[in-house]
Amino acid sequence: MTPALFIAFGAMLVIASLMVILHRNPVTSALFLVVAFCSLAAIYLLLHAEFLAMVQVIVYAGAIMVLFLFVVMYLNLKHDVEHGIHLALRRGAGWILGGVLLSEALWFFGRHWAAGPLAPEEAMATAGNTEAIGRVLYTRYLFPFEITSMLLLVAMVGAVVIAKGRGPHVERGRPPQGASGAPAAPADRQETA
């Protein structure tokens, strides 16, 4: 049954990914990206990577894409129509990069086209791969892991600073109790927008 499920989800992933770049309505594209993430999560499940599958849905489909959709929807983007030199440049860059990627892919497939086993036969122990990932993350990869979290923190502080703006505190005409702190700032702006 596993190969059949793999083919079904694989086909769904390929079609959804193609629709992401081919559809002209940005909201529809974003929704197809959500479908693509979910089918990718299903493929992870078939490979017994349950933790990765669920994190894929929580982080990408549940958090990042919601914010994407949020921005796309409320910027009220119409169908993308572009003219002139920008379009030509972008088209050219797209063709060149696509060509490079295609030739790379062909080269790799030509050299070793040996697919691994579809699903690893040795099922993980009952503790599962959550424990394995946690162990590796906090021993072998502790330094990169912590550095990544620092990087995210810096990005977050930067975003708050930019959102708040420089100079004296700007009164936003809201009730006095709600003198908003840093994290609430983006949401407040959305409300008043």
Add this chain to the structure above:
Amino acid sequence: MAAIWSNPDFQFVLWAMVKIVVILFTMLTVVSYMIYAERKIAGHMQARVGPNRVGPLGLLQPAADVAKLFFKEEFTPEGANKVVFTIAPMMAVIPALVTFSVIPFGPQDAFRVTDVNVGLLVFLAMSSLGVYAITLGGWSSNNKYALLGGLRSSAQMISYELAMGLSCIPVLLFAGSLSLMEITRMQGHWWFVATPFGMLAFMIFMITALAETNRAPFDLPEAEAELVAGFHTEYSSMKFGLFFLGEFANVITISCIAVVLFLGGWNGPWLPEALKFLWFFAKLGVLLFFFIWIRWTFPRLRYDQLMNLGWKVLLPVALGNILLTSAYLWWRAQG
């Protein structure tokens, strides 16, 4: 023909299908009678009687409501994004139903669909998908009230999801597993809610649960006094019915998870092993009453109060709780 019946794949699929159908119909019944209970309890809290016309004590009221919804006119506003407008109500119900596949209702195999070792993450993943229904429904209606409702709800649900996820972590630290079955077994003698850390985590979880399901006092996405009906202003007939169903299904799902994480799941005294599942449903009933009780007791929060509560109170407290729990567990391990 006999070969098909003895095929293990086929048996697996058939058995799963049977359980899914049973859960689906139980869920629909529970939802319709929860709506009845809500109206009845609301009535008594406001010195009224509540529905009492259809059937004895008004017990057939849910059936009448559903029939009414089915026969109403199906209306799609002009300028709405038709496809998204249709998908949104489905997205309200599906995540809540998917979560039921990992909830252990009783100690026997027959009382759960599956026991994956990331059960809690399945719940968090599905609750994070729930926000799409309201955002998309609000946006695709091409209506300013609906848009404002959808906008509010996205911000609200993303904010409270964080505190909810963090409030589950002390339980994981105690249980050492993400499997809901394993978490229930760990509470055989001592429910997590009876420990100080568990109590605090339970309180945070219940507050965020109210916000995640858009129930009063956190029902800003619909706020009828300011936004007409919020994100579902333009929905009619069974599409509106699906949003309604989704809200109540989410309440039931989240209460089930609270029972498993904090109230010991099917663990309880006196009953024999085969009837343990009754404990689960008794606890579930208490939590569902709690949801209704809160709704008719507290007034709605203002938007900035909501954001302050989420980011400045619940999130730091949940983080502190994780630190305290880890410190306690480390101290205990040291002897």
